[in-house]
Amino acid sequence: MGRKGKKQPQPKVTWAQAFRDIVIAAMNRGQLLLLMVVAVVIIPVWKMTPEESSRLVFDVLENLKNGSILGYILFVSTVLGWFFHARAMRRIYSNEYRRIGKEKSAIQSKAAGAKFKSSDR
Structure with missing residues (x-):
C-alpha cells in the first residue's frame, strides 16, 4: 500500500518540455511529417487577426x-484512404505470418x- 504522509510535489512541465515530448x-510513431504539416497550417492561422481569419474562412468556403x-x-x-488501407493490410499480413x-x-x-x-x- 502507499505511504501515508506528505505527497511529493509533481514537477511542473513547461511548454518546451511538452513540445519536446x-x-x-x-x-x-512515424508521424513527424504530419505534425510538421499541421504546424505549418495551424501556426499562421493562429497568428492572424480575427478579421483576417474570418476572411480566410469565407474565401475557403467560396473556393469550395x-x-x-x-x-x-x-x-x-x-x-488518407491509402494510409488506412496500408495499415489494415499490414495488420492482416502480420496476423497471417504470426499464424x-x-x-x-x-x-x-x-x-x-x-x-x-x-x-x-
Whole structure:
C-alpha cells in the first residue's frame, strides 16, 4: 500500500518540455511529417487577426462552392484512404505470418519430439 504522509510535489512541465515530448512521440510513431504539416497550417492561422481569419474562412468556403479546391480535397482523401488501407493490410499480413509461424513451430516440435522455445518476445 502507499505511504501515508506528505505527497511529493509533481514537477511542473513547461511548454518546451511538452513540445519536446510531442515531437519525440511523433518521431517514434512515424508521424513527424504530419505534425510538421499541421504546424505549418495551424501556426499562421493562429497568428492572424480575427478579421483576417474570418476572411480566410469565407474565401475557403467560396473556393469550395466554385470547385477550385476540389482537387486538393480529393488528393487528401486519396492519401488518407491509402494510409488506412496500408495499415489494415499490414495488420492482416502480420496476423497471417504470426499464424503461419505458430503452425510451423508446432509441426517442427512434433517432428523433433521436443518443445522448442519461441523467439517471439
